[in-house]
Amino acid sequence: xxxxxxxxxxxxxxxxxIEEERSSRGMTESSLGKLAFPHVADARRKVQSIRKxxxxxxxxxxxxxxxxxxxNLCEAVGLSWKKVFDQAIKHAERxxxxxxxxxxx
Numbered sequence: 871x872x873x874x875x876x877x878x879x880x881x882x883x884x885x886x887x888i889e890e891e892r893s894s895r896g897m898t899e900s901s902l903g904k905l906a907f908p909h910v911a912d913a914r915r916k917v918q919s920i921r922k923x924x925x926x927x928x929x930x931x932x933x934x935x936x937x938x939x940x941x942n943l944c945e946a947v948g949l950s951w952k953k954v955f956d957q958a959i960k961h962a963e964r965x966x967x968x969x970x971x972x973x974x975x
Contacts, residue, residue: 876966881935883958885921891947905946906939917943 872880892902899921903913910916918924920939923932944951 872962873966875969876962879965880958880962881932883961884935884940884954885932887949887954887957888943888947889921891949895947897947902943902946906942 898914899917900914903910903915903917907913907916919933920935920943921932923930925931940954941951944954
């Protein structure tokens with residue numbers, strides 16, 4: 871089970887994998903948004919909120935990812951959501967365990 875640290879690491883890993891693939895394909899936020907969220911009026915802004923968040927300074931935090939957002943984003947960049955989830959869970963468990971070990975030292 872993931873705690874707050876693990877959940878943050880999971881989302882960080884998902885974002886990183888999607889961003890790496892988006893970048894390698896030369897895809898803009900706008901084109902990704904149109905593919906992943908065709909039902910959203912300002913799809914580029916939705917992608918930006920997921921990637922970088924809204925607001926300024928300390929208040930700027932990425933939007934929490936929903937499962938369906940992950941599915942749409944993965945499909946839009948040509949990634950298998952199962953592989954993305956698998957890698958993200960492994961990363962999250964590793965980060966969470968490192969934090970636990972650091973806390974007990």
